[in-house]
Amino acid sequence: MSGELAVEGEPLAAPLAVVICARTRLFRDGLGDALEARSRVAVVGRAAAVADCMPLVVRTAPDAVLVDASLEDAEATIRELARLPEAPCVVALAVPDTEDSVLACIEAGAVAFVTVDESIDDLVATLLDLARGEAHASPQLTAALLRRLSHLAARRPDDGAGVELLTSRELEIGALLAEGLSKKEIARELHIELATVKNHVHRILTKLGVSRRAQVGPRLQRLGLPVRSRRSA
Amino acid sequence: MAAALAAAENRTIAARGALEPIRVIFVDMPRLVREIVTQAVESQEDMVVVAAVETPEDVLSVLDRQQSRVVVVDGAIDERVVTRLLRRTDSGAVLTLSAAGDGGDLFEHVWLDEASPTRIVHAIRTAASHADGDPA
Numbered sequence: 001m002s003g004e005l006a007v008e009g010e011p012l013a014a015p016l017a018v019v020i021c022a023r024t025r026l027f028r029d030g031l032g033d034a035l036e037a038r039s040r041v042a043v044v045g046r047a048a049a050v051a052d053c054m055p056l057v058v059r060t061a062p063d064a065v066l067v068d069a070s071l072e073d074a075e076a077t078i079r080e081l082a083r084l085p086e087a088p089c090v091v092a093l094a095v096p097d098t099e100d101s102v103l104a105c106i107e108a109g110a111v112a113f114v115t116v117d118e119s120i121d122d123l124v125a126t127l128l129d130l131a132r133g134e135a136h137a138s139p140q141l142t143a144a145l146l147r148r149l150s151h152l153a154a155r156r157p158d159d160g161a162g163v164e165l166l167t168s169r170e171l172e173i174g175a176l177l178a179e180g181l182s183k184k185e186i187a188r189e190l191h192i193e194l195a196t197v198k199n200h201v202h203r204i205l206t207k208l209g210v211s212r213r214a215q216v217g218p219r220l221q222r223l224g225l226p227v228r229s230r231r232s233a
Numbered sequence: 234m235a236a237a238l239a240a241a242e243n244r245t246i247a248a249r250g251a252l253e254p255i256r257v258i259f260v261d262m263p264r265l266v267r268e269i270v271t272q273a274v275e276s277q278e279d280m281v282v283v284a285a286v287e288t289p290e291d292v293l294s295v296l297d298r299q300q301s302r303v304v305v306v307d308g309a310i311d312e313r314v315v316t317r318l319l320r321r322t323d324s325g326a327v328l329t330l331s332a333a334g335d336g337g338d339l340f341e342h343v344w345l346d347e348a349s350p351t352r353i354v355h356a357i358r359t360a361a362s363h364a365d366g367d368p369a
Contacts, residue, residue, distance in 0.1 A: 030269035030350040094265055116263035123265075 015042040016127055019060060021053040021077065022046075022068035022093065031066075031093075034120050041124060050077045057081060062088050064127055067110070069095040075108040082109025083172060085191050089130050093123070099144045106145070111135065152224065166207055171225065173200045174208075178217030254278075255361040256299055259285040260292045260306040260318075262330070270305070270330070273350030280357065289314040303328060303360050326360035 018041055022028050028046040035041045044060045047053035050073055057065055067077050069092050081090045092105035092113040105113050112135055114123045129135060137145065166174060176186045183201060187194045205211065208219045257274055259267050259282065267285055274280045283299040286292045289311075292304065296318075304318055305328045318327050330353065348356075 025347050025349050026266065026269055026353070030273060031265075033350075034269060034272055094263070114265070116265050119264055120268050 015040050016064060016131060017042050017044045017060065017062040018127065019043075019045040019047065019053070019057055019062040019065045019088070020068075020093075021048075021050065021065060021071070023048060023071050024068060024094075027066075027068055027093065031120065031123075035124065038124050041127060050080070053077065054080065057084065057088060061086065064089040064091055064130065066091050066093040066123075068093050069101065069105060069113075075104055078105060078108040078110050083190070091123075091126060091130070099141065102141060103144060103148060107148075166204065170200055170204050170207070173197065174204050174216050174220055175225070177201065177204070177213050178220055254281040255303055255357060256281060256283045256301040257357060258283060258292060258295060258299060258301045258304045260289060260304060261287060262305070262307045266307075266330070269350065270353055273354050274357065277354055277358075280354070289318065292318065302326065303357050305330060305357065328356055328360050 018035060020028055020032050020035075020043060022031075025048070028048065032043045032046055036043050044062050045056040047056050050071070053065070053067075065081055065088050067074055067081070067090055071077060074092070078090050078092065081087060087109075089112070090110045092102075092110040094116045095101050095105055095113045097115040097117055102113055102115075112126050112130055114126055126136075172190070173186055176189060181189065183197045184194060187197045190197075201213065204216060205213070208216060210216060210219050257280060259270070262270070262285070271282050271285070274282055283301055284292075284295045286295055289306075295301075296304070303326050306318070307330060330348070
């Protein structure tokens, strides 16, 4: 369910619950009020900083979080939100209209974006599209996304034959394993049961074709996935 | 004190509303920001947005036609352009909005970070009052 607002094709039963995380008060107040005026969106929380945003999101469990792209740590915020156990859809807000800016937000975990030159109605339409399981992108951005996907796929080694694709959750846990975290630490970090972590780890080892957790990091690196070590930091 | 100031501002609003509204022009503002500010401005009885133009060159032609007293521009705009605007709006005021930068010698500069819609509306009203030679 992570990152999904509703089942595709089903009508929306209730207004979309949205949290706004924006440094700019104009977005928190003005945009918040403008969205509230639309009957299909309910603003359930407004935060000026990441430190306030996370507890707010956990407490209100919104359908979507709008993250102001002008926040200094916008990408880290998006990444952190996307890693929550019941992650809401993250929409990057007021993104500069450049390919790099948009791709950076998407790679961090945003499922949609609205540029500074789009309208409030465009933002609402984006949220409603997400609720229907849809997303729209310009032909230029679609091309950029395909190029990026192709580039990532090309970095996958030939010796990966037989290796199934890991799910996003398995990738997440695999990255934490590669950072040197124990299963217990991963369970604590992701707020999930230890038994669940054990199941994921078993599947990760199987899919990567390795027998020990220590082999996960090097294997992920050979697959072209970013791995960092927390232990040596 | 705050109540007295609010009452004074309300009297100003009422008096101005009975005369003519503050005519506001937006220049080179990102659409998302412009729409939010427009919503705040148009909820005021004594203000009206008469134009939104994309380039400073456009505003020069619109200025005379619209007889605007307050021009609101994005703070990222070239300061030389703002200086030209200030010369052209000798009976008006230029208000700049930005997330960062230096307001320099502009009439009024509002940092967007902590500016609520109400604060921006107040700044426009203050700018218009100064333009009228009637400091609020």
